[in-house]
Amino acid sequence: MEVTPHVHQLPVTTPTLFPATTTNVYLVVHGDRAVLIDAGYEHEEAHQKVAEYVKQIGSPKVEAILMTHYHHDHTPGAKFFSSHFDCPVYAHPLEVELVEKEIAPVKVGGTLVEGDVVDVGGLKLHVLHAPGHTHGCLNFWLPEDGVLFTADNVVGVGTTWIGPPDGDLRVYLDTLRRLKTFQAAWIAPGHGGMISDVEAKIDFFISRRLERVEQVYQLLRERPRTEAELVEAVYQGSVHPSVMWVAERTIQGIVIHLIENGRARDVDGTYHSL
Known part of the structure; x- marks a missing residue:
């Protein structure tokens, strides 16, 4: 149309x-x-x-x-x-x-x-x-x-x-x-x-990403976790198995972002907050 x-x-x-x-x-x-x-x-x-x-x-x-x-x-x-x-x-x-x-x-x-x-x-x-x-x-x-x-x-x-x-x-x-x-x-x-509502929509997408980053960071502050543990903690029961790969890659992207920004580190596959 x-x-x-x-x-x-x-x-x-x-x-x-x-x-x-x-x-x-x-x-x-x-x-x-x-x-x-x-x-x-x-x-x-x-x-x-x-x-x-x-x-x-x-x-x-x-x-x-x-x-x-x-x-x-x-x-x-x-x-x-x-x-x-x-x-x-x-x-x-x-x-x-x-x-x-x-x-x-x-x-x-x-x-x-x-x-x-x-x-x-x-x-x-x-x-x-x-x-x-x-x-x-x-x-x-x-x-x-x-x-x-x-x-x-x-x-x-x-x-x-x-x-x-x-x-x-x-x-x-x-x-x-x-x-x-x-x-x-x-x-x-x-x-x-x-x-x-262009500006509001873009702001929502920005804030949504940043909120998820902070959620993962706080989980790492509680204790070191593996990728699988982070996926389970963030998406527990809310993601259909057919799209679990999306959740996994999302967590990977967030962890990379935290490491690049000096907020986390990878120790043999387990992530620690800094």
């Missing part, structure tokens, strides 16, 4: 993480030209719905697919869309190989880096390198509509996990603080509905 004068949000069914059940594909349109931001999963019904929607709004020429990051709930749909719309796929240089694994045999046709501007029929879509969730995550800024496309850095349902090998909590927090400086009217998230 149209959410701002030049932006259409198209949620598509994907195997993403609960509580989200869909991933947003965005169509940015100006005149008879358009680009897609993200492509969702390989889901034939979702593909057809997007293709039909493009027809319904006048069949603007889709000139490119811009990948925010390589995760499989955002990328494999490009196999269909790149062929259907006869357009290239773009990604950050750090994630070209990873994206290509998800969209094989399709190849990435070009790269986007911080400071690039994608021209959409004269409309300027600014490229932001926004790492933290993944190393080569891209976000986009559309000043014409005041829309910030945040991918999984800020989502409209649930929160975002940050942990190795892709995630870096310090970098992620820096990215969130930077996103606040755009003073956007809207966040267009990777999952969930459009977000109008």
Whole structure:
């Protein structure tokens, strides 16, 4: 559906993480030209719905697919869309190989880096390198509509996990603080509905991460603990076994953050507070 004068949000069914059940594909349109931001999963019904929607709004020429990051709930749909719309796929240089694994045999046709501007029929879509969730995550800024496309850095349902090998909590927090400086009217998230309370939402994501860091630090002040003990203490009974790996990587990311900030140390796999 149209959410701002030049932006259409198209949620598509994907195997993403609960509580989200869909991933947003965005169509940015100006005149008879358009680009897609993200492509969702390989889901034939979702593909057809997007293709039909493009027809319904006048069949603007889709000139490119811009990948925010390589995760499989955002990328494999490009196999269909790149062929259907006869357009290239773009990604950050750090994630070209990873994206290509998800969209094989399709190849990435070009790269986007911080400071690039994608021209959409004269409309300027600014490229932001926004790492933290993944190393080569891209976000986009559309000043014409005041829309910030945040991918999984800020989502409209649930929160975002940050942990190795892709995630870096310090970098992620820096990215969130930077996103606040755009003073956007809207966040267009990777999952969930459009977000109008932009500053409050970003502040919530920052505070949520920092609260979890402090929780882990206090647990280590009580006594030294292993990673498994930290996971159990923080997530005891609240995480479904299917996503336990997310909890484990989140704890890994927090411990790395504490060590980097001189607040903890690793002694043969057991973490001590400093």
